[in-house]
Amino acid sequence: MTEKQYQDKISSLERQLKALQNSSQKECEQHNKILTQQSKMAAMGEMIGNIAHQWRQPLMELSSILINTEAKIRIQENISNDEILEVINRSNHILKYMSNTIDDFRNFFAKDKEKTQFKISDQIKRTVNILSSTLDNKNIKVNIILKHNPTIYGYKNEYSQVLINIISNAKDVLVQRGIKNGLIEVKVYEQEGLCITEVLDNGGGISEKYIDDIFKPFMTFEKKDGTGIGLFMAKLIVENNMNGTLSASNEQNGAKFFITLPVY
Ligand SMILES: Nc1ncnc2c1ncn2[C@@H]1O[C@H](COP(=O)(O)OP(=O)(O)O)[C@@H](O)[C@H]1O
Ligand SMILES: [Mg+2]
Known part of the structure; x- marks a missing residue:
């Protein structure tokens, strides 16, 4: 050649x-x-x-x-x-x-047009308020625990959508498994410049065999009409648009989701 x-x-x-x-x-x-x-x-x-x-x-x-x-x-x-x-x-x-x-x-x-400063507690209260009639209807209690009240700079509606996805999933599990005293706890605190939102439920947790896949698209488990997009989208929003992280673990009585965001 x-x-x-x-x-x-x-x-x-x-x-x-x-x-x-x-x-x-x-x-x-x-x-x-x-x-x-x-x-x-x-x-x-x-x-x-x-x-x-x-x-x-x-x-x-x-x-x-x-x-x-x-x-x-x-x-x-x-x-x-x-x-x-x-x-x-x-x-x-x-x-x-x-x-x-x-x-x-x-x-x-x-859709949020621009990033703004917002108090994390205001947005959590608004979001829980939006879901309250659905949750009341299913006899599910929501506790909001604010250890600190950091200010975040970003898309506040998107933060709410992430919370809605996580809380709705907890509600689905509590209803599906027929848990009597359904409880969802939303806890906020600041740690090393990060704002951490924890969402804990008492629905019995994520099945161990699926726990590594819940953030992948179209992965829906033990649900009649799940889409499997909720957590995938939530992770995308937090990690790509808000510079944060989203993860999950199992606690004694149920699942716990962690959203970490940089404090403004
Ligand atoms: N709080 C929770 N407790 C137990 N399992 C959960 C919880 N949240 C999510 N999951 C599991 O993660 C899967 C994926 O959730 P998601 O992406 O929102 O899709 P979908 O809700 O449409 O199934 C759910 O199908 C469910 O099996
Ligand atoms: Mg969902």
Whole structure:
């Protein structure tokens, strides 16, 4: 082979390699796009479920106000303007609450446009509040323990989404395993410049044979309609977007998840 032929061969091989790299990178990007889309769909499903729960109570109230008013009119055949105004007032109040619920959820799932400073405790309380009707409904208690209250600089909605994923998983396990006194503990403290959020449940823990795989995509275990995207996405958010780490371990009574983030 002449020097020239040799060079040509090498360039041709380089071109092939480049093309191969490009196509595998494209494939990878495509793959990630699909995953993000699926995780959005899963989050959307959760959100609708949560709104449904949060609306059940006010819908019942509204319906009972209307039934009472109707009964009154049919029986007495007269009702004062003041009474009607009172009914309207109470109904408006309930409708406002329902409308606020939607706004709350919408804001939560809107993408953060920019990083901001936020107090970790505020965001935890807001997140637990969002989930409270679902958790109440299943008789699951949530304890928030704040040893410190660090400020974080980053995407606060994304932090919430991570918490929602972890708490929802704990809820799933507690319900599935029929645990009576379901308890989820969210603990925050500062250690060596890191803000640590621990989420502990008493659901019996992660099955040992799956514990190494729970953060991998599409890995769902012992669930009827799991997607296996929740923890994968949560880890991606914490480690790629927030400069932190996400890990899990088993404790005596259940699973414990650790989120570490740099303190601002
Ligand atoms: N708190 C927990 N206790 C026990 N197992 C858990 C807990 N959280 C997650 N897991 C396990 O990790 C798996 C992966 O979770 P995730 O990625 O959110 O997917 P999915 O919830 O759709 O199954 C779950 O299927 C479950 O088996
Ligand atoms: Mg999940």
